[in-house]
Amino acid sequence: MENEVRVGLIGLGVIGGQVAKVLQEKAGELSLQAGISIKLHKIKVLTSDLEKPLVKQFPPDLFTTNDEDFFNDESIRIVIELIGGERPAYDYISAALKAGKHVVTANKEVIAKHGLELRSLAHEHGASLYYEASVGGGIPIIAPLEKDLRANYIKSIHAIINGTTNYILTRMSKDGIDFDRALANAKQLGYAEANPKNDIEGIDAAYKIAIMATLAFQTEVRPDGVYHEGISKLDSRDFRYAGELGYEIKLLAIAKQYDNTVEARVHPAFIRRDSVLAGINGVFNAVSIEGDLVGQVVFIGQGAGPLATSSAVISDVLRCSRDYVLGTNTSAIKISTSKTVQPITNVNTRYYMRLSILDSTGVLAAIARVLGAHKISIASVIQKETDTLSQTAEIVIMTHPATGRAIDAAIKELSMLDLVKEINNVIRVEEQ
Amino acid sequence: MENEVRVGLIGLGVIGGQVAKVLQEKAGELSLQAGISIKLHKIKVLTSDLEKPLVKQFPPDLFTTNDEDFFNDESIRIVIELIGGERPAYDYISAALKAGKHVVTANKEVIAKHGLELRSLAHEHGASLYYEASVGGGIPIIAPLEKDLRANYIKSIHAIINGTTNYILTRMSKDGIDFDRALANAKQLGYAEANPKNDIEGIDAAYKIAIMATLAFQTEVRPDGVYHEGISKLDSRDFRYAGELGYEIKLLAIAKQYDNTVEARVHPAFIRRDSVLAGINGVFNAVSIEGDLVGQVVFIGQGAGPLATSSAVISDVLRCSRDYVLGTNTSAIKISTSKTVQPITNVNTRYYMRLSILDSTGVLAAIARVLGAHKISIASVIQKETDTLSQTAEIVIMTHPATGRAIDAAIKELSMLDLVKEINNVIRVEEQ
Numbered sequence: 001m002e003n004e005v006r007v008g009l010i011g012l013g014v015i016g017g018q019v020a021k022v023l024q025e026k027a028g029e030l031s032l033q034a035g036i037s038i039k040l041h042k043i044k045v046l047t048s049d050l051e052k053p054l055v056k057q058f059p060p061d062l063f064t065t066n067d068e069d070f071f072n073d074e075s076i077r078i079v080i081e082l083i084g085g086e087r088p089a090y091d092y093i094s095a096a097l098k099a100g101k102h103v104v105t106a107n108k109e110v111i112a113k114h115g116l117e118l119r120s121l122a123h124e125h126g127a128s129l130y131y132e133a134s135v136g137g138g139i140p141i142i143a144p145l146e147k148d149l150r151a152n153y154i155k156s157i158h159a160i161i162n163g164t165t166n167y168i169l170t171r172m173s174k175d176g177i178d179f180d181r182a183l184a185n186a187k188q189l190g191y192a193e194a195n196p197k198n199d200i201e202g203i204d205a206a207y208k209i210a211i212m213a214t215l216a217f218q219t220e221v222r223p224d225g226v227y228h229e230g231i232s233k234l235d236s237r238d239f240r241y242a243g244e245l246g247y248e249i250k251l252l253a254i255a256k257q258y259d260n261t262v263e264a265r266v267h268p269a270f271i272r273r274d275s276v277l278a279g280i281n282g283v284f285n286a287v288s289i290e291g292d293l294v295g296q297v298v299f300i301g302q303g304a305g306p307l308a309t310s311s312a313v314i315s316d317v318l319r320c321s322r323d324y325v326l327g328t329n330t331s332a333i334k335i336s337t338s339k340t341v342q343p344i345t346n347v348n349t350r351y352y353m354r355l356s357i358l359d360s361t362g363v364l365a366a367i368a369r370v371l372g373a374h375k376i377s378i379a380s381v382i383q384k385e386t387d388t389l390s391q392t393a394e395i396v397i398m399t400h401p402a403t404g405r406a407i408d409a410a411i412k413e414l415s416m417l418d419l420v421k422e423i424n425n426v427i428r429v430e431e432q
Numbered sequence: 433m434e435n436e437v438r439v440g441l442i443g444l445g446v447i448g449g450q451v452a453k454v455l456q457e458k459a460g461e462l463s464l465q466a467g468i469s470i471k472l473h474k475i476k477v478l479t480s481d482l483e484k485p486l487v488k489q490f491p492p493d494l495f496t497t498n499d500e501d502f503f504n505d506e507s508i509r510i511v512i513e514l515i516g517g518e519r520p521a522y523d524y525i526s527a528a529l530k531a532g533k534h535v536v537t538a539n540k541e542v543i544a545k546h547g548l549e550l551r552s553l554a555h556e557h558g559a560s561l562y563y564e565a566s567v568g569g570g571i572p573i574i575a576p577l578e579k580d581l582r583a584n585y586i587k588s589i590h591a592i593i594n595g596t597t598n599y600i601l602t603r604m605s606k607d608g609i610d611f612d613r614a615l616a617n618a619k620q621l622g623y624a625e626a627n628p629k630n631d632i633e634g635i636d637a638a639y640k641i642a643i644m645a646t647l648a649f650q651t652e653v654r655p656d657g658v659y660h661e662g663i664s665k666l667d668s669r670d671f672r673y674a675g676e677l678g679y680e681i682k683l684l685a686i687a688k689q690y691d692n693t694v695e696a697r698v699h700p701a702f703i704r705r706d707s708v709l710a711g712i713n714g715v716f717n718a719v720s721i722e723g724d725l726v727g728q729v730v731f732i733g734q735g736a737g738p739l740a741t742s743s744a745v746i747s748d749v750l751r752c753s754r755d756y757v758l759g760t761n762t763s764a765i766k767i768s769t770s771k772t773v774q775p776i777t778n779v780n781t782r783y784y785m786r787l788s789i790l791d792s793t794g795v796l797a798a799i800a801r802v803l804g805a806h807k808i809s810i811a812s813v814i815q816k817e818t819d820t821l822s823q824t825a826e827i828v829i830m831t832h833p834a835t836g837r838a839i840d841a842a843i844k845e846l847s848m849l850d851l852v853k854e855i856n857n858v859i860r861v862e863e864q
Contacts, residue, residue: 022583022725026583029585030583032766033582033766035763035766132580137726138581138723138725138726138727138729139726139729140572140575140576140580140581140729143572143575143576143579143580144572144575144576144580147575147747147750147751148564148572148575148576148744148747149570149572149743149747150465150747150750151454151458151462151742151743151745151746151747151749151750152743152747153461276711276732279708279711291570291743293454293570293739293740293742293743293746294569294570294571294733294734294739294740294743294744295570295733295734295737295739295740296733296734297570297571297572297731297732297733298730298731298732298733299729299730299731299732300708300729300730300731300732301726301727301728301729301730302726302727302728307725307726307727308725308726308727310583310725311581311583311584311723311725311726312580312726313583314583314725315579315580315581315582315583315584317583318579318582318583319579322763326758326760328758328760331467331754334464334465334467
């Protein structure tokens with residue numbers, strides 16, 4: 001008993017099932033690594049889970065559907081939470097930490113919303129809380145921010161951190177298909193959920209960048225303070241023009257700090273085609289971090305999927321086992337400063353604008369006047385297509401840096417001009 | 433005193449000087465991170481170092497040229513070794529660990545040659561030994577292999593891990609210049625040392641892959657067991673043909689495990705132009721790791737330079753401070769299996785061969801006969817250039833996989849054929 005650490009797993013979904021399998025199959029090797037026998041002792045499941053074929057691979061008394069049966073089992077020293085969603089996951093994690101158990105979770109929503117509180121709770125009760133799998137699946141991101149790059153002042157993070165949207169954007173870019181078809185495709189392949197809102201609207205990415213920014217900047221960046229804008233408005237024309245201009249369009253999660261302020265935002269962005277992130281395709285994820293000492297480092301890998309995620313979860317179980325053996329625990333996050341998160345209206349970037357205008361003289365001058373009045377200067381204008389029948393033309397404007405506030409105001413004014421038929425799209429340009 | 437951990441630094445070269453500066457400039461922030469005041473207490477230097485302008489930035493009593501003065505100072509709890517080379521660095525590190533001091537080093541040669549022994553020594557004396565900076569400068573590589581990817585069976589590592597050679601190869605590939613000019617350029621820019629042998633011949637990369645393979649495969653991979661072949665024989669023609677065939681040429685450090693054997697080798701290799709590593713240019717480094725759970729993960733960044741290296745060194749100092757506060761230390765490496773390192777003659781890869789042959793009928797048939805006799809099958813042959821005056825032609829052969837032994841024997845036989853004027857180059861093709 002002294003030579004064994006018992007693990008309790010909550011959840012037997014796609015990730016939970018994979019983790020259970022690996023814990024079983026690799027038990028010997030993992031125990032050798034940990035210097036202590038790691039034993040999967042109990043799995044808390046829903047009644048419906050018991051019908052799954054996977055269940056037959058385990059002894060029946062491993063499973064329980066009863067909360068008390070699981071949480072009152074004092075022999076469990078490590079709890080793995082893999083049910084996802086805010087509740088009851090948050091309650092389960094809190095309860096485990098309060099009981100002094102080490103916790104491993106892949107739950108980005110809980111960590112983004114309650115991470116600081118839970119880490120303090122862990123510290124207070126001599127427990128550890130690890131959540132490497134909450135960002136970037138199996139790619140090491142949390143530990144590098146916490147430990148390996150700790151000596152740095154982190155200036156910025158640019159991340160492609162949602163596989164569903166990156167798959168869709170890759171299809172739109174490479175195959176020229178439109179959003180709806182790419183989404184349908186992603187669903188067919190299991191890359192998008194039946195209700196893909198959290199992915200498509202950038203909410204999932206907002207959770208992840210909130211977690212990363214909090215660690216990187218040592219200030220609380222709450223997910224509701226992260227501006228997020230989805231990819232559903234992107235049109236195949238935007239991809240075509242991006243390509244002509246030397247850019248790719250990616251859903252970027254961005255965090256920056258300078259002076260005493262912080263930016264944290266998720267939105268589609270033009271990025272230069274020769275940048276590392278522009279080459280990250282399909283369901284791959286990539287996180288580019290810039291530190292004052294290290295310069296730019298980039299981490300690339302599969303950001304989702306049960307196998308890749310189990311890599312992070314089980315490596316974290318090994319960390320817990322070590323903490324158990326040594327009697328140590330994770331520390332609370334050091335909040336060294338309290339930095340203000342900039343509202344998106346203050347954020348300064350270049351912009352791409354695609355407009356349908358009347359094909360007549362003086363239109364460009366009128367547009368330039370409006371932009372100029374809002375101190376937005378034009379870097380280039382390209383007249384893309386003219387429809388002689390309707391006498392409209394499509395133009396693409398690339399601006400110099402301007403604030404979100406200035407752009408919003410200018411767009412509002414432009415849309416009231418008779419000469420402007422439609423504001424087709426407005427997308428930020430991100431130089432890394 | 434209780435609330436302070438004293439650091440002793442050995443070496444005030446380019447890296448040592450930078451580390452001293454950062455420790456001084458960031459003292460407040462680092463101490464806040466560590467939860468204990470981190471104080472640079474003593475710097476052991478050579479007498480000649482005392483002439484450096486940097487010295488004036490520190491109080492004079494910080495410096496000592498006396499070994500005993502440094503090693504007998506019991507108040508030093510963390511020793512940073514940054515002199516490089518095997519001796520006396522190895523002796524210094526041993527002495528510090530035996531005295532129970534935590535050690536941080538960037539010394540790839542010492543760690544490659546003595547890492548296992550030094551980690552055991554550390555463990556035995558309750559000390560920690562960290563060496564993140566020994567591989568890939570500031571890019572996290574050691575910690576991911578030790579911790580973040582620990583749940584994986586690591587199948588392979590493919591790494592561009594020497595900035596000097598990657599700079600030279602990038603210039604040769606992009607600008608079509610020859611090796612000597614690219615090397616001269618690298619020297620001018622400070623990317624290559626006056627005597628660049630360790631870099632050019634792949635010895636530096638061999639140390640680094642030995643360190644990574646030992647951690648990844650949990651078996652001792654000694655640097656003298658790592659085959660290494662340098663880049664000086666590469667010709668601008670090889671780059672031209674590689675480009676035409678859809679490849680780049682990179683100096684790769686490769687480690688693989690399968691069944692119960694291990695491969696570890698450093699040599700120039702053809703890699704597909706669309707692979708991530710093919711896009712790593714200039715002094716950047718990249719390490720691609722394939723695990724059974726995580727799939728492929730890639731770490732990219734500046735693999736050298738004082739600032740990037742100081743990121744790893746000082747992050748390791750923070751780890752030591754934590755170990756000091758908690759009273760913990762690094763564990764000895766778990767050697768779970770003893771795997772045999774394959775001699776290069778057993779290693780199976782595809783090959784690129786460039787030959788000058790007599791431009792007459794029957795030559796190709798003769799070459800194919802020799803290769804066939806050694807069970808080497810040809811994937812493609814391209815006749816590249818014909819010199820009508822000397823009646824010679826250059827041909828490029830791409831083979832299917834063959835062992836080093838078979839290729840060596842076939843090359844020997846080919847070189848004796850009258851029809852073959854010269855074996856210009858033979859380069860492995862590495863599919864990742």
